[in-house]
Amino acid sequence: MLQANLCPDYDKAERTFSKILQRDPLRLDYLEAYSNILFVMDKTARLAFIAQVATSTDRFRPETCLAVGNYFAKRSEHEKAIVYFRRALTLDRSYQAAWTLMGHEYLELRNTHAAVECYRRAIDINRKDFRAWYGLGQAYELLEMHLYSLFYFQRATALSPPDPKMWVAMGQCLDKLSRWQQAIKAYKRALAAGAENIGDTNILQNTVDPASNLDPDITHAIALDYDKLNDTDAVRGWLELTIAQEEGILERAEEAGDLTASFNANASFVAGQSTRSAIEEDLGGVRAGTGVTATTSRAKLWLARLEYVKGEGPHLVRALQLTNDLLTDGYEVEEAKALMHEIQGRMGAKSSVPMTTVAGLT
């Protein structure tokens, strides 16, 4: 089964390239794309093998130099990688992939001016490559020139609208420029682009299907933006959504007791007979919940505070529940404890709250 966060197309592309290499081991065309795929998939051993094969075939091909450079980049030996990318560029000045990758390496080394120069060359060669535009945006972000980076991120998103990473970058950039409304819009686009199994969700029109799997980091960022706009209700809604991402569609469906209702499941599934892993496999790599992460815990703490500030019976109970969860999960323990004491203090002062509930929770 494929890992959920990995796009299966990388896998297919890798397999196809691997077949090509088997049938035709001396073919070096587009080898840089193969090495890029291996780089993204974290297959260092295979990357080393490719670099070796390419070097033994022809060490004076730019593709070879790029594969070797990628290998060094994977091993975080950025200077060596740059040497090989330079070599590739000596062999072919108009080799766009090499310029872009060299830009990435300079960015890793925090040499932003060199990185900008490389990306500009890459763009001069091919203006349709969103990676170079995105890299330029990142470089200017490091230089804290956010208006510049916004411009480049906009170009990148225009070239690659289905990529949520671009929208997130744009949202972060707009955050820095204090344009909260626009940032929220960008984040929502990121959610719309990256969400899996979104069901009836239309994020842009603020209707979210509770069964959809969203990225909790983005929903948390949206909550932060709404907080800046002093829209407490929206903050609470997005925080609830963030926390809901801990449980995947599978858990939520199991809770509801009907798996097929929330997902168009297959015929082979018979309730009570299939094992859990088999169900997951049948669902074709549906992302399970993210589990407890630092972000969802932060969201929990924040929501607990909001509920505490509201200060009425059910709100306090909910706040207590959330802090309890935090203590069990082991995140933000100190703050959760402090908040818990405050909540319990207030609950003790108010006789309207049934104490049995509190005892049951603690």
Place this chain on the structure above:
Amino acid sequence: MTFIFHIYENQELFQAEDSVLNALKSLKVVFPTSSFLRTQKALLYYHAKCKMTRIERHDYATS
């Protein structure tokens, strides 16, 4: 030849679309062992990334 040009140009402009995949399939019938066509297919998957996934997921959900 026009087909090959069409595929190559789409690849250069990062246009990973179904029409390219169809063109590739029809060329595959003529040149079943061509490494060039295989490479182009792999590149198509590489550039398509999540967009293709969503199409497949959609197909899966509706089938």
